[in-house]
Every structure is written in structure tokens, then in C-alpha cells.
Amino acid sequence: MKDVFITISLALEEVIFQKRNLDQVISFWISKNKKTWTNKNILQFVTILQETTRWWRLLYEINKEINPKFGTLTQNIVAIYLARTPFGLPQENRITTKLKKEINKTLESLYCIRAIRESIPDWLDKLGSEELGSRWAKEISYLNSNPPIVLRANRLKTTPHELYKILTNEGYKVKKIANSDALILTKSANVFKSNAFKLGMFEQQDFSSQQVVPFLKVEEGQWVVDACAGNGGKSLHLASLMNNKGKIIALDIKDWKLKELKRRARRAGASNIETKPIETSKTIKRLHNKADRLLIDAPCSGLGVLKRNPDTKWHLTAENIDELRLVQRQILEKYCHMLKPGGFMVYSTCSILPSENEQQVKWFIDKMNGQYTLEEEQTLYPSETGFDGFYMARIKRGY
Numbered sequence: 484m485k486d487v488f489i490t491i492s493l494a495l496e497e498v499i500f501q502k503r504n505l506d507q508v509i510s511f512w513i514s515k516n517k518k519t520w521t522n523k524n525i526l527q528f529v530t531i532l533q534e535t536t537r538w539w540r541l542l543y544e545i546n547k548e549i550n551p552k553f554g555t556l557t558q559n560i561v562a563i564y565l566a567r568t569p570f571g572l573p574q575e576n577r578i579t580t581k582l583k584k585e586i587n588k589t590l591e592s593l594y595c596i597r598a599i600r601e602s603i604p605d606w607l608d609k610l611g612s613e614e615l616g617s618r619w620a621k622e623i624s625y626l627n628s629n630p631p632i633v634l635r636a637n638r639l640k641t642t643p644h645e646l647y648k649i650l651t652n653e654g655y656k657v658k659k660i661a662n663s664d665a666l667i668l669t670k671s672a673n674v675f676k677s678n679a680f681k682l683g684m685f686e687q688q689d690f691s692s693q694q695v696v697p698f699l700k701v702e703e704g705q706w707v708v709d710a711c712a713g714n715g716g717k718s719l720h721l722a723s724l725m726n727n728k729g730k731i732i733a734l735d736i737k738d739w740k741l742k743e744l745k746r747r748a749r750r751a752g753a754s755n756i757e758t759k760p761i762e763t764s765k766t767i768k769r770l771h772n773k774a775d776r777l778l779i780d781a782p783c784s785g786l787g788v789l790k791r792n793p794d795t796k797w798h799l800t801a802e803n804i805d806e807l808r809l810v811q812r813q814i815l816e817k818y819c820h821m822l823k824p825g826g827f828m829v830y831s832t833c834s835i836l837p838s839e840n841e842q843q844v845k846w847f848i849d850k851m852n853g854q855y856t857l858e859e860e861q862t863l864y865p866s867e868t869g870f871d872g873f874y875m876a877r878i879k880r881g882y
């Protein structure tokens with residue numbers, strides 16, 4: 484445990500001060516220690532690093548008040564976190580009852596300041612409150628909870644019912660979500676070690692994210708462009724719902740993400756996806772008027788998925804969000820021409836900010852002078868669904 488404790492402190496420093504991606508830091512340290520760490524060590528490392536990242540500001544403010552002497556700043560932060568959890572730590576003997584009382588008292592006095600209580604930067608609290616009013620308090624509180632692990636049955640290989648039986652037989656605890664392809668893991672376990680995963684029978688995908696592709700109303704045999712495909716979460720869902728019939732053109736500006744998409748597609752048995760990196764505007768122009776359906780799963784602040792990516796709180800800035808809003812508008816304006824007259828497009832984000840969502844769609848519809856009309860839009864709020872925050876709008880191109 485001592486080694487793990489030191490490693491968590493180092494890893495936390497990388498996430499907070501070197502602004503490294505939390506998932507990449509986790510993978511790096513697990514692979515570095517794969518010969519010596521037990522499964523229990525790995526679980527402790529991942530949980531404590533995620534939670535100290537999530538609660539960084541709150542722990543930092545407590546540290547400032549009580550100033551314990553465990554070592555470096557991040558060692559102090561980890562120790563303060565551990566003093567309130569059942570993990571225990573090597574310096575256990577140094578966490579006196581007096582210190583625990585001091586931590587609790589400080590916590591009580593800090594709890595009245597929302598940005599500290601919810602462990603977010605002040606600028607984010609101000610922005611959330613300006614955009615969402617009284618709803619913000621509820622949403623940010625839910626965004627600090629632990630995310631459920633949700634799987635999507637890959638209909639190219641199985642059905643939700645069959646997957647439920649297979650995973651249960653393999654010893655996993657899962658529950659089906661009615662009228663959907665989704666299953667929730669009800670007891671924490673590494674489901675990626677299952678045979679079902681190796682055989683491509685499911686993908687991990689939050690339930691909110693699973694609502695986007697059905698919202699596009701795709702049909703077998705259509706031509707679909709997934710314009711911001713990334714590593715393919717939604718392209719794979721498209722292939723599954725289209726039963727591999729028709730064509731999916733997966734675009735992204737980052738070729739390495741599309742390479743990962745191809746690898747995932749092979750495992751999932753998705754054979755109708757063609758990847759194309761966007762190198763110049765010609766890639767888009769060549770596809771003008773070609774798509775029956777267009778998905779724009781736009782780059783966004785990611786504020787709807789803070790549960791999963793708590794490091795976003797410390798890496799994102801208000802300026803980044805301004806830049807993203809600009810990119811979202813450019814993408815809408817330039818990519819919409821890939822749609823055939825009469826076709827549907829969906830604009831989606833994993834944000835709950837109106838300025839990245841309905842306001843962007845309104846801007847687009849107004850700008851296009853009646854050529855495109857809004858059919859339906861939905862915001863999925865974490866406080867209402869228990870899942871990630873998402874927005875989606877279905878827009879029709881006129882003839």
C-alpha cells in the first residue's frame with residue numbers, strides 16, 4: 484500500500500499540475516506496475532486517483548486550513564482524502580483522532596461555498612449558474628457522483644437478452660434496461676476481461692450516449708456520415724442498428740482516432756464503416772448532397788461527462804469553451820451540405836450548456852434561411868436520468 488500511496492501522489496501531480504489526461508495517467512502507472520500490483524492494488528490506485536482528482540479543490544482548501552505534514556502537497560491531499568475513507572494508509576498512525584476532527588470541522592465551515600463544496604473552479608460555477616440558473620446546483624452535484632458502467636449489446640453479434648445470460652453465466656452481475664440495448668453492471672468488475680467482450684458482443688457506452696443514434700432515425704441500406712466520429716462509439720452503434728447494410732462514412736480530423744475506430748469495428752464485426760481523415764475542405768466537399776443521414780457529434784466542453792472525466796474540471800478554461808463554440812458553428816455551417824435534400828441530421832454534444840446546444844442550433848437554423856428546420860431537441864440532464872448529460876437536436880434539410 485505504501486508504494487501505491489506514493490504512486491497516487493505522483494500521478495495526481497501529473498493530472499493536476501502537468502495537465503495530463505487522467506485515463507492516460509491511469510493506464511501508464513498500471514502498466515508500469517503490472518508485475519507487482521495485485522488486482523486490489525489496481526482498484527485502490529484507480530479509485531483513489533479518480534476521487535482525489537474529482538475532489539481536488541475541496542481537499543486543497545481543507546489542506547490550506549489545517550496544513551498537515553505528510554509530505555508533498557499531493558501527498559497531503561491524498562492523506563486527507565484517505566482519512567475520511569475506509570482504505571487506510573501507511574501513515575495511518577499519524578492520522579490522529581484530533582486531525583480527523585479538524586478535517587471534519589473545516590469541511591463543515593467550507594460546505595456553504597458551492598464552488599468549494601462541489602469542488603469546481605469559480606469560473607465554472609459562475610458560468611453554470613449564469614446558463615442554467617437554479618438547475619445548476621442540482622446538476623453539478625449529480626456530476627460529482629460515481630458513473631454507472633453501462634454496456635450496449637452489439638446486435639451484429641447478440642441480443643440484450645442473450646448478452647445478459649452470457650455475462651451472468653460468466654459470473655458478472657448485470658441488469659437490463661427495458662426497451663433498449665443497454666445493460667448496467669450492478670457490481671464493479673472488469674467486464675473487459677469477459678469472453679463476451681473479446682467476441683465483440685458489447686461496447687461500454689453510457690445510456691445517454693446510446694440515445695443519440697436512434698434519434699437520427701437511421702434505416703438499413705442508407706448512406707450515413709458520422710462527421711466527428713472519434714474512435715467510433717457512435718459509428719459502431721450505427722453499424723449495429725443498420726445491420727451492416729448501407730454505408731457509414733466516419734470522418735474526423737484526428738487520424739489516430741479513426742485507426743482506433745477500425746480496430747474496434749473489426750472486433751464488433753462492423754463491416755460497413757469506411758474511415759476518412761479530414762485533411763482539407765475537399766474531403767467534405769466531395770461528400771456534398773451524398774448523405775441520407777448526418778451525425779455531428781460535435782467537439783464540446785464535456786461538462787455532461789464530468790462524472791467520468793473529473794480531470795476536465797482542472798484542464799478546461801472559459802477560453803477553451805469560447806473556442807469550442809466557434810468550432811461548433813463552423814462545423815454546422817460547413818458540414819450540413821453533406822446531407823441530401825430531405826435528409827436528417829443530428830447535432831449532439833455531451834454538454835448541458837445551452838450556449839453549446841440549443842443556442843448553437845438556433846443560430847444555425849436562422850443562418851440557413853429556412854433551408855433547415857428543427858424537428859425535435861432533447862437535453863438529458865444527469866439529475867433527471869442518473870446518466871451522463873447530453874443534448875441532441877434532429878434537423879431536417881428541405882428540398
Ligand SMILES: C[S@@+](CC[C@H](N)C(=O)[O-])C[C@H]1O[C@@H](n2cnc3c(N)ncnc32)[C@H](O)[C@@H]1O
Nearest residue numbers: 710711712713715716717735736737780781782
Ligand atoms: C465528442 S467527440 C466524438 C465522439 C465520437 N462520436 C464517439 O461517439 O465516440 C468529438 C470529435 O470531434 C473531432 N473533431 C474536432 N474538430 C473537428 C472538425 N473540425 N471536424 C471533424 N471532427 C472534429 C475530435 O477529434 C473528436 O474526436
